[in-house]
Amino acid sequence: MSSPIIEVKGLQTSFLTEDGQIPVVNNIDFDIKPGEVLGIVGESGCGKSVTSLSIMGLIPTATGKVEGEILFKGENLANATEARMRQIRGNDIAMIFQEPMTSLNPVFTIGEQLIESLRIHRKWNKKTAMARAVEMLKLVGLPRAEELVKEYPHQLSGGMRQRVMIAMAMICEPKLLIADEPTTALDVTIQAQILELMKKLNQETDTAIMMITHDLGVVAEMCERVLVMYAGKVVEEGDVKTIFQNPKHPYTIGLIQSVPDMRTKVDRLYSIPGNVPKPGSLKLGCQFAPRCAHAMDRCISESPGLSSFDNGQQVRCWLYDDSERRKQA
């Protein structure tokens, strides 16, 4: 088995607020192997985007603090200098954002923006870089690429802009592509096109993808392994089949059941009562306990650890505590 391309150990990202230093990502571990597609799912505020920004070194140092280890090819990015991060960003690790309109610069042409990373990281001259840009636009399935490099972002539709973003991210052949809700702003028929493209690129180039999304459908479609996050913690991890067919954590189960399924009609949707807790408001116990139907006394007082199963599934829940399971077996 190949060694992971990135290993995150005990990552904790916290922000300074009026109430003190509040952790938003709380001690998470995961790794991604070359060519793998890892999905990170969770609802707003669960820390999935902050996790990706921490890896990219994009957490503002004035108020944010990143602790723990982010090992990329043996190097800890959590301690890397800004100059070093600038060498890595866009070259070894690239990122696609949700909003293709706001993440492209409106005053530069598509071509100028595409070649920027080649000019900086590879020191290519303008002409060769531009030829490569045209090639990349063709690779992501954009028509009339030669003319497109001279056009501005506002002349493109949302789906085309997202293809440009993907071309830009892939142009330096990164080892890891972080896609933060890449299709959320797009219509379903365009989303289907973009997901298809990302799958194709993943298969052809061996670039690993970290797919951050709230859409369980996208996860089922794209990912091999899934992390489910809730309130800054990983509550469940496993391969995609296990997570969908045999979810164990009450939150994962509730999340899957809450989604209205297009193929069947139920009279009443399952819903998880209550709201996501405010970061830092629950100091003790399981973060999900106030909304959990199975909550026990222990859940309120003690924070559960991860329990592992033989198939690689990991669950952070007292229901699956190792000692409990041994008793049952």
Place this chain on the structure above:
Amino acid sequence: MTEPLVKVENLKKHFPIRGGLLGKTVGEVKAVDGVSFFINKGETLGLVGESGCGKSTTGRMLLRLLEPSDGKIYFEGKDITSLPADEMRKMRREMQMVFQDPFASLNPRHTVEKILEEPLIVHGVKNKAERKRRVKELLDVVGLSSWHAKRYPHQFSGGQRQRIGIARALAVNPKLIIADEPVSALDVSIQSQVLNLMQDLQKEYGLTYLFIAHDLGVVRHISDRVGVMYLGNIVELSASEQLYENPKHPYTQALLSAVPIPDVEHRPERIILQGDVPSPANPPKGCPFHTRCPKAMDTCAAVRPLLKEIEPGHYAACHLYE
């Protein structure tokens, strides 16, 4: 058969494009280009479609928040298309709207009490004690507590804010609620809470919904019948069960197959459409979908198909079924 609550005939909205020095009209955006449908009492009609298909414009025209360019709207058999503004305002007591963005649709400087009181004042509930009582009642109905009345919108979460939006729409006991993407801004676990609430309220008060959304799963769940819109036209309309199990129009088929399904085993065959939706300022001649349709024929580029009943209660606008 009883008369439908709402009936719409050949409704159109063309927005002028102004250009040049004198601001002359140089073209038109055909946002809605001739839609007809009806909604029966107590049922939910879903309208789905991608951005720019005209579904929200249609919803706004029903309330005449936007004036239709052409066509007729009947509410309980009465033509409301050309009612004068003051009479229309009285009509709106019967028809209310819930908006997508619970952050933008509530005044941040008003307390919840004031927000919920306002429609009551507008629609002539003069007694202050009576209004206060009604506000308490409304909060209770949507699952909030009476002590929430003194709070401001920013003190609520997205789901709670959408509950306030629903309470505001319910304040004047309307018959019809037009819900424009009411759960799109919410997380899934909160989304299901709000959908369940809307269903409970429908049962309890016999409400009729026009439910506008782009999420096909949500629309199937809540709707009795569903209309699919593309470029300002309804291309298919039928009972929700039929539409999802047996879609007729190639656009509906592609749309349904494009939705990623949270299931790893059963992967349906996917129809990937090429290109983007054409601009509504310059829609294609003939069938609006023919430029992207995998089954397009010669007639499709020339003649626009009309919405026809191809099976009982199942309408589609496509030359394949002629």
